[in-house]
Amino acid sequence: MTQQGGTLVATPPEETTARRDPRRAVAPRPRLAWRERLEVLVFVGPAIALMAVFILWPVVSAVRMSFYRWKGFGPMDDFVGWANYSLVLGDDVFRGAVGHNFLIVVLSILVQLPLGLGLALLLNRNIRFRGVLRTIIFVPYVLAEVIAGVIWFQLLQPGYGVVDGLVGAVGLTAPEQGFLGTPDLTLYTVFVVLTWKYVGLAVLLFLAGLQGVPAELYEAAQIDGASWWQTQRRIAVPLLGPTIRTWAFLSMIGSIQLFDLVWVLTGGGPANATTTMATYLINQGTARGNYGIAGAASVVLFVIALVMAVLYQRLVLRRDTHEAR
Amino acid sequence: MSRSTRVAGLASLCAVALMTAACGGDGSSEADDASTITWWHNSNNEPGKGYYEQVAKDFEADHPGIDVQVSAMAHEDMVSKLDAAFQSGDVPDIYMERGGGELADHVEAGLVRDLSEDAADEIENLGGSVAGWQSEGKTYALPFSVGVVGFWYNKDLFEEAGIDAPPTTMDEFYDVVGQLKDAGIAPVSVGAGDKWPAAHYWYYTALRSCPQDVLEGAVTSLDFSDPCFVEAGEVLEDVVAAEPFNPGFLTTPAQEGATSASGLLATDKVAMELAGHWEPGVMQGLTDDGKGLGEKTGWFPFPEVEGGGGDPTAQLGGGDAWAVAESAPDEAVDLVKLLLSDDVQTGFAENDMGLPTNPAAGGAVSDPALAELLKVRDESPYIQLYFDTAFGTSVGGAMNDEIALLFSGDATPQEVVDATQQAADQEM
Incomplete structure (x- = not known):
């Protein structure tokens, strides 16, 4: 009994009694399993239910919608097969929208990556007002996209806007229809606003990544006589690799789903110069009541995003996950 | 039942209650x-x-x-x-x-x-x-x-430009636009960013170019093969070519804020705008004093298109x-x-x-x-319902989008008709 008393201290009482007493061993075990199951259900159930209601169900209903001609109300009974898909894929406006999305993807990486990296390396140094500068660069990211859109829409007003005033003050002439009203310039104008908004995120991630670079490496390089520039190029940037690749992934997905800012700034116009896949499906769905076509467009958007994400995970991010192991 | 199961049961009950509240909390009850x-x-x-x-x-x-x-x-x-x-x-x-x-x-x-x-x-x-x-x-x-759609104008700005009377024909309209430009006043604002305000121009040129029976036929049969619909686009091309519109009109919204088409008229930035009977009310909401243009507000119907096959006194409205x-x-x-x-x-x-x-x-x-x-409404022989409303959102939306493209020079009059017909054919 004393021996048993000694072991009791080390092991949980219920488990011990269950193992020792054959009569009671049968009864509590299933009860325990049942309780565990209930716990799992209670903790995971709400999350799964929310996912089913707000993610799975909308996806399924969008796929279903895409095979019908449906005005958005009343019974959904006019089955049209793949007609909506051929309509969407044959539509110049939709193909233009896909082109705009990919242009933003490429531009984001080409412009925001060097810019974000440069700012991060700069702000990683012990310079004056570092905190203030970091805050200034990061503030646009905290703003809601809609608010940023409204602010820039006012700044970019042709004639009366601040941007036109600044352009005029340095002796240049702003385009007559404004930066948002000239079809050839609009997408680039939107991209400038996007960069202003999202470069803060890149800087934040890169700065965090730079904290992970061991100080000894810098020290060793310095002792070997490497310049500041050389240490950045040979040590900081290569070791930032995983962070950069993760940022590029986030940036890509964001660019593919681009909507809020474009919607507020241009609504997809002028002359469809800034349509994205998301504005296309809003225009077809909510504005024109062609929910079948909008459904087909959303499935196409989903497939494009999924393929890109999977390819990127397989081809680019794999080395990072391997390294982690 | 042990205490812990009871607590778990209560928790799951709460979760269910929360979920249903979240799902059904849209005021429908x-x-x-x-x-x-x-x-x-x-x-x-x-x-x-x-x-x-x-x-x-x-x-x-x-x-x-x-x-x-x-x-x-x-x-x-x-x-x-x-x-x-x-x-x-x-x-x-x-x-x-x-x-x-x-x-x-x-x-x-x-x-x-x-x-x-x-x-x-x-x-x-x-x-x-x-x-x-x-x-x-x-x-x-x-x-x-x-109400009917027509031009709302700023009487003071018209006077400033030396305009005695509102235009009654398209030629007079172009003269007025020229006079306003000479006086350094932006003649017309249009919220082409929202598309329907731009489309109203096409509706009116169609109303002036097409006889009543052709329009009535088009609404019921959705057939736009009559050449007058292309003529309507050609008349509109002339209007756009005269460059009467506010800078940036392709992305200007219709009614939201002081920089919208209505806001520009309400704040003396432009001399006129094509809009419906709602315009004074909208302008009142866009000015600080809540008066809009007040005493300065004037109105004239859409001018006659010379040589058009439509009734010059018919009005677009709704x-x-x-x-x-x-x-x-x-x-x-x-x-x-x-x-x-x-x-x-x-x-x-x-x-x-x-x-x-x-x-x-x-x-x-x-x-x-x-x-x-x-x-004007009561004297009009007939009032054509806004085409986008008459045709329904699907055809109307396709038509409005293409008309907005004509405003930016990216669609021809024939393409406006084709895009409308294509959307209409899908309805049948």
């Missing part, structure tokens, strides 16, 4: 209540907003136990909220219908209540103006304001009607009848909220510009 009437309207500026609140209070006083929940929204907000409401089937008890193809779709989906019997007296009193809200001999909504949801309590019909009564329509007119359809209220329109518009 209020609308289902038989003693509550939900009413959506777009008179979201004073005095209209307060006037309707008073009407609702008076109705509640006469009908004990009935609670009227009024929601005043900006027009664009209301339209998008209504779209969502139709989709969910949870339509407000009293809401605004614009008639035409849209109403026909709602009727087909069984969302709108037939008012033919319940409001027979009111329908008779309104006369011909209910036609746009009828389908197969039944009336589904009662129009409370029917209006708003109160419709009752199929699921609404019977008292909602009583409230709609009250809204069309001599008293309420007179008050509606006195507050410059629109153009009353009840003949008893016609004399109460005090605003001189609106009175002018009312005169």
